[in-house]
Amino acid sequence: MASTSHRPGPVRVAALAAAALLLLLAPPAGRAAAAEPALPLGDPGLTETRTTQTLAEGVTLTRIVRGTEPAPADQINTTTRGPWTVDVLTIDPRTARGHLRATYGPDLARTEKTTDLVRSSGALAGVNGSFFTFTASQDSPGDPVGLGLYDGRLLSEPTGDTAEADFVLDAPGNRAVMGRLSWSGSLHNRRTGATLPLTYINHPPVVPAACAGLTDPTQCTAAGDVVRFTPEFAASTPSGAGVEAVLDRHGCVVRTQRTRGTQLAAGQTSVQATGAGAAALLRTVDGGCLRTDSVLTDEQGRRVPVHPGLFGVNGRYRLTAHGRIVVPAGSGSFFDRNPRTIAGTTRDGRIVLATVDGRMTTSVGTTMAETAAVADALGLTDAVNLDGGGSTTLSVEGVLVNHPSGPAERAVGDALVFVPGPYRPAEG
Numbered sequence: 001m002a003s004t005s006h007r008p009g010p011v012r013v014a015a016l017a018a019a020a021l022l023l024l025l026a027p028p029a030g031r032a033a034a035a036e037p038a039l040p041l042g043d044p045g046l047t048e049t050r051t052t053q054t055l056a057e058g059v060t061l062t063r064i065v066r067g068t069e070p071a072p073a074d075q076i077n078t079t080t081r082g083p084w085t086v087d088v089l090t091i092d093p094r095t096a097r098g099h100l101r102a103t104y105g106p107d108l109a110r111t112e113k114t115t116d117l118v119r120s121s122g123a124l125a126g127v128n129g130s131f132f133t134f135t136a137s138q139d140s141p142g143d144p145v146g147l148g149l150y151d152g153r154l155l156s157e158p159t160g161d162t163a164e165a166d167f168v169l170d171a172p173g174n175r176a177v178m179g180r181l182s183w184s185g186s187l188h189n190r191r192t193g194a195t196l197p198l199t200y201i202n203h204p205p206v207v208p209a210a211c212a213g214l215t216d217p218t219q220c221t222a223a224g225d226v227v228r229f230t231p232e233f234a235a236s237t238p239s240g241a242g243v244e245a246v247l248d249r250h251g252c253v254v255r256t257q258r259t260r261g262t263q264l265a266a267g268q269t270s271v272q273a274t275g276a277g278a279a280a281l282l283r284t285v286d287g288g289c290l291r292t293d294s295v296l297t298d299e300q301g302r303r304v305p306v307h308p309g310l311f312g313v314n315g316r317y318r319l320t321a322h323g324r325i326v327v328p329a330g331s332g333s334f335f336d337r338n339p340r341t342i343a344g345t346t347r348d349g350r351i352v353l354a355t356v357d358g359r360m361t362t363s364v365g366t367t368m369a370e371t372a373a374v375a376d377a378l379g380l381t382d383a384v385n386l387d388g389g390g391s392t393t394l395s396v397e398g399v400l401v402n403h404p405s406g407p408a409e410r411a412v413g414d415a416l417v418f419v420p421g422p423y424r425p426a427e428g
Contacts, residue, residue, distance in 0.1 A: 039066050040373045041366070042080045055089075055124055055396060058096030059418060062088040070361040077337045077364070085363040087394050087402050088378060089125055089353040091418055093174035099423040100351060101151070101171050102129055102311040104414040108148070108155055108202055109140035109234035111411035119398030123417035127341050127353045127394050129313040130156075131387045132413025139204045139238045142413040146314030147181055148202075150414075151426045152307050154294060155232050157183040157201045158314065165384040167343045167416075168304075168312040171423040176345050178318065178382045181304060182297045185228065187271065190251075191288040196280055198271075199225040201294075204238040205260075205274045217242050217258060217278040224275020228292065231264050242274040245285045252289040256282060308425040313343075313414060315384035319372040320344065323381040327372040337365040339392035339405050342375050343416060344383025352380055353416060355394045359405040387412065 038048050052062040067082025091100060103121045105112035111132070118126040130144040147166045148156030158164055158181040166181045185198035199205070205227045211220030229237045237244065239261025246254040249267035260272050269292075273281035284290070296304040316334075319327050319342065339358035345351055356374065358365020366374060368385065375383035390406040400409060 037377060039064060039084070039086065039377050041066055041084050041370060042082045046082060056097065056420065058092040058094065059098070059124060060090045061125070061396065061401070062090070064088065071364050073361055076359065076361065079364060083363055084366070085357045085403070086374065087355045087357075089127065089394065089418070091174065091351045091353075093349055093351065096174065096418075098124065098418050098420040099171045099174055100169055100176070100311075100416060100418050101423070102149070102169065102313050102414055102416055104142065104144075104148070104150065104155075107142075107234045108144075108232050108413075109142055111142040111413060112415075113409050113411050114393035114415045115395040115398050115400055115409060117412075117415040118395040118417055121417050121419060123397075123419045125394070125396045126415045126417030127343075127355060128387055128391045128412045129341075129414040129416050131314055131316060134413075140202075140234065142411075143203055144314055144413050147312045148314070148414065149306070149310060149312030150232075152310050153230070153232065154183075154296065154306055155202050155230060156314075157185070157203075158296075163316050165315040165318040166312055167315055167384050167386070168310065169416075171309045171311060174351065175349070176343070176351050178321070178344070178384050179299050180318075181299075181312070183295065184297075185292065185294045187226075187284055188291045188293065189284055189286060189288045190291055192286055194284045194286065196226060196277075196284040198228055198292075198294075199277075200227045202229055202233045203227055204240075205242060205272050205277075207241045208275045211275060212241065214241070217274070218282060220275050220278060222275045224273060224277045226271065226273045226277040226281060229264070229270045229272065231266070231268065236263050237261055237270055237272065240274075242272055243278040243281055244270050244272045245281060246270045247290060250289060251291060253285050253287055256285060309423055313386065313416060315343070315386045317368060317385045319375040319383040319385055320380055321382055323347070325372045325376050327368050327385075330368060335368045337367050337370070338389050339365050340371045340374075340388040341386040341392045342371065342378075342380070342383055343386055344375055344378075344380030346379045347381050352378060352383075353394070354378065355392050355402045356388075357392070357403050357405070358388075360403065363403065365405075386416075 064086040144156040205225035208222035340356040357363035
């Protein structure tokens with residue numbers, strides 16, 4: 001995600017902060033290993049050390065190192081000797097003077113480093129959040145692949161995939177719930193009664209290959225997409241073949257165009273359509289005013305009220321639920337050992353954000369089953385697996401704490417951050 005004073009430069013400040021953080025995380029001289037139960041990773045009896053620092057009242061950071069010898073490079077995915085490095089950020093809502101929220105940076109389409117997202121939001125600490133588009137060639141590499149809910153604004157819809165596991169926060173109360181949300185959306189012309197289902201929110205529509213060469217997009221009969229865009233997406237909506245209708249803050253049509261891509265003024269939204277949806281959109285708007293319906297529901301089919309202070313990010317697979325390990329069995333690279341990011345809650349309401357370094361001889365990472373076992377051992381009665389791999393990042397005050405697996409910190413779609421002070425609704 002310069003000044004003329006005599007303060008140290010930004011590089012120097014970052015270096016000093018990083019050094020101080022490493023000193024705080026180093027095992028205190030003469031202190032024995034913590035007495036907490038060992039992590040259920042690898043062989044019994046592996047050396048395990050834990051060091052904890054208090055970042056603020058009710059907020060602690062613990063580093064767990066299990067195993068002492070670097071792994072052979074060809075045994076990272078199979079060794080039972082580790083090592084593993086796990087960083088655990090714990091927030092106790094009963095005493096913490098701050099709130100947890102999700103943030104995506106200047107706009108939804110771009111990616112930002114987690115350290116930058118922590119710094120720019122004035123946060124004490126944070127971890128990477130949602131799975132996101134990631135591909136640099138796309139119009140919106142930072143677009144969440146699933147739920148993206150920010151201060152009561154649903155800016156990305158859940159996928160409906162059974163693998164999606166959403167982490168939803170009520171910031172004023174620092175409460176978190178987990179589950180799989182579903183979404184439906186539609187446009188209704190108030191004058192004519194015409195209705196058109198929405199496919200996505202803030203996600204570039206696909207142009208059907210059979211219609212890519214048509215001069216008139218309304219002549220396409222292949223299935224396409226109908227997508228609602230908000231100003232949070234980017235400075236401009238995605239460009240390309242299709243049609244677009246721009247709406248004012250009341251939902252009334254400002255203009256329509258037979259190509260996609262425009263800038264939105266304050267208060268405006270737009271709807272883009274491709275394929276057969278292009279003609280359908282023009283028929284639906286028909287110079288009138290539209291009502292947009294957008295409904296989130298939980299796994300029991302109950303409507304989830306969306307209000308200021310509500311945040312949500314998407315994960316892949318529930319790790320624990322109601323005190324039981326529930327992660328499914330699986331195979332392939334996603335289920336193999338990888339760096340992991342975990343979000344969950346304990347029985348007494350503490351919120352835990354944890355990272356597991358991986359794909360390195362100094363920390364091998366965890367399989368999905370091992371990740372669930374770690375979450376359970378940390379006391380997380382409910383937990384989800386957030387984006388991992390090269391995205392796994394934990395930052396304190398904009399300083400990188402863990403060791404990402406790539407050559408440099410990866411820019412991500414959004415982050416979960418703990419911000420000092422009470423929650424206040426966004427202006428406007």
